[in-house]
Amino acid sequence: MRTLNVELGDRSYPIRIGAGLLSDRAQFAELENRKIKIVTDANAGRRYLPTLLYTLALTPEDVLVLPAGETQKTWTSAEKILDWLLASNFGRDGVLIALGGGVIGDMAGFCAALYQRGIDFVQVPTTLLSQVDSSVGGKTAVNHPRGKNMIGAFHQPKSVIADINTLKTLPPRELASGLAEVIKYGMLADAEFLKWIEQNLDKMLALDAEALTKAIYRSCELKARIVAQDERESGPRALLNLGHTFGHAIETFTGYSEWLHGEAVAVGLCMAADMSTQMGWLSVDDALRCTSLIQRAGLPTRPPVGMTPEDFLELMGHDKKVAAGKVRLVLLRKLGVSVLSADFDEKALLATLKHFT
Numbered sequence: 077m078r079t080l081n082v083e084l085g086d087r088s089y090p091i092r093i094g095a096g097l098l099s100d101r102a103q104f105a106e107l108e109n110r111k112i113k114i115v116t117d118a119n120a121g122r123r124y125l126p127t128l129l130y131t132l133a134l135t136p137e138d139v140l141v142l143p144a145g146e147t148q149k150t151w152t153s154a155e156k157i158l159d160w161l162l163a164s165n166f167g168r169d170g171v172l173i174a175l176g177g178g179v180i181g182d183m184a185g186f187c188a189a190l191y192q193r194g195i196d197f198v199q200v201p202t203t204l205l206s207q208v209d210s211s212v213g214g215k216t217a218v219n220h221p222r223g224k225n226m227i228g229a230f231h232q233p234k235s236v237i238a239d240i241n242t243l244k245t246l247p248p249r250e251l252a253s254g255l256a257e258v259i260k261y262g263m264l265a266d267a268e269f270l271k272w273i274e275q276n277l278d279k280m281l282a283l284d285a286e287a288l289t290k291a292i293y294r295s296c297e298l299k300a301r302i303v304a305q306d307e308r309e310s311g312p313r314a315l316l317n318l319g320h321t322f323g324h325a326i327e328t329f330t331g332y333s334e335w336l337h338g339e340a341v342a343v344g345l346c347m348a349a350d351m352s353t354q355m356g357w358l359s360v361d362d363a364l365r366c367t368s369l370i371q372r373a374g375l376p377t378r379p380p381v382g383m384t385p386e387d388f389l390e391l392m393g394h395d396k397k398v399a400a401g402k403v404r405l406v407l408l409r410k411l412g413v414s415v416l417s418a419d420f421d422e423k424a425l426l427a428t429l430k431h432f433t
């Protein structure tokens with residue numbers, strides 16, 4: 077078990093990472109003598125709720141189980157959570173636990189931010205993506221028909237308890253999708269870590285506890301360091317979007333249904349690496365290293381068939397990271413060193429788009 081303390085201004089919270097934490101009451105020390113409610117989804121709940129209820133000596137009345145999936149990340153679901161808390165006279169001193177992936181974490185965190193002007197919440201992420209990404213940084217939200225994560229709040233958890241045993245039931249595509257974000261951290265901030273991922277990828281795919289713990293710990297540490305410099309996303313935090321501008325274009329093109337987020341990001345990482353070579357920054361060998369790692373992780377390296385450079389240009393124009401009408405892209409100066417660039421050479425972008433479509 078490893079603990080990472082995330083320091084944000086005058087506050088800090090622990091992220092505990094290890095195997096079997098859900099059945100260890102000591103991991104939930106912050107919750108002693110507090111009223112607790114749990115929000116989960118059908119998939120995570122079915123598998124892990126019995127253990128958590130037993131550990132915390134709670135009953136099924138203390139739980140709200142929502143249907144699973146991104147389509148449920150709505151204001152309507154948030155309202156359901158808030159109504160349920162009010163109906164059960166949940167006090168301001170209560171703690172809300174989010175048991176599930178990023179959808180549940182984002183939504184329960186958002187409700188914790190709103191309920192009676194803010195109550196404590198604890199994240200118990202059960203997908204690799206939520207363990208390395210969405211549980212760190214304090215962004216919470218629901219989607220709106222006009223856009224993803226459009227209604228939200230910044231609200232930091234009291235603690236994060238990442239039990240890697242939960243990854244054993246994760247569908248392989250979801251695991252790979254989380255690995256895309258792990259690879260992203262290596263590419264954008266830590267070349268040594270990227271090398272370690274190359275050497276330990278097979279162990280992670282085989283769910284080796286030590287390798288997963290290290291990967292999650294380092295990913296959270298890198299994310300937390302960047303977030304600490306920029307909690308409200310005005311500058312450096314944008315670097316975390318390496319691969320995401322291309323990725324979001326793919327997600328929009330495919331209607332947010334066929335492709336998982338991490339799969340679209342994986343292609344985006346390949347495209348960002350390629351464009352960084354077109355800019356004369358990253359060596360061709362290093363870009364190929366990234367692509368081959370992504371491929372070994374079982375992730376796609378090319379956009380969907382039929383997607384054209386024009387599709388990319390149009391859809392990238394709608395991305396949130398567009399500043400004053402100009403696309404801003406995160407690119408690599410070299411492996412482990414990223415820059416947010418608005419004045420890149422258009423020719424490099426076009427060359428990459430042609431190369432990949």
Ligand code: NAD
Nearest residue numbers: 119120144177178179202203205206209210215242245246
């Ligand atoms: P998810 O929560 O939808 O989980 C993916 C699927 O796995 C779901 O069907 C879920 O029910 C199921 N599942 C969860 N745990 C499981 C387990 N242990 N075994 C088997 N199945 C399990 O998706 P996700 O990929 O975890 O998170 C994606 C969400 O996270 C998106 O809404 C995204 O916007 C958000 N996100 C937020 C941040 C942030 O900073 N707040 C960062 C990245 C992503």
Ligand code: ZN
Nearest residue numbers: 257320337341
């Ligand atoms: Zn992402």
